[in-house]
Amino acid sequence: MARQKRPLTPADKEAVFRIATKALPDRYAAKIAIGMTEDEFIAALGQILGIFGGSCGPDRLDVLHQAAGLKIWGGWHIVNHVTEKPVNQGIATLAMARLIYGISNPDDAQMALF
Template identity: 40%
Template sequence: MRDLTNEEKQKSLKRALTCTGGALDRWSARAATGLNDADMAKAVRYELGICGGSGCSNSIRLHYEGAGLKVWAAWEIFIPSSEAPIFQGDATIKAARCLFGVKNPDDVQLDLF
């Protein structure tokens, strides 16, 4: 079984979070305003939906679920109920923040000078 690289994991997360029409525009708007952790979790859950996925030969297979903010990805066929997700819960939120540049307005930067 071939392990996914970090770049492949990021691309898989982006596929999962942008699979519906208008998703990139929604992420751009969220990045412009910022979201606290609760609103970010809602946004990720909304984009993942109840569940979904994709896969074909010569591409990364993908499955995702809004419940638990879970994303699975692998080069081989897999059964999500028997495999660990590549992103789950807070890790999904943190990765999505980084991927789309969504800052948390609740994070206060201390004055350095």
């Protein structure tokens, strides 16, 4: 049965991100607890995303990721990383990871509001 191309919902986009970065909370748990600077965080995400990788399967999202550019692609179809725009890329990938995994930046002078 051929896979149908359909748009990603916000929940799908979060699922794509979590699939691509699922090793981050385990591998960097100690660093996440105390916070990571931008440079540390970029290096950590690069290690997690790797040179190029992905996953897919029947009735599962197709997910591709690469450290260069911190890019993550996803879709309900077979994703073509050459012609399709990433779901997350660059600073948006960093922001999403900080939001989803609650990773603070010790260099950030902004006080916590809550």
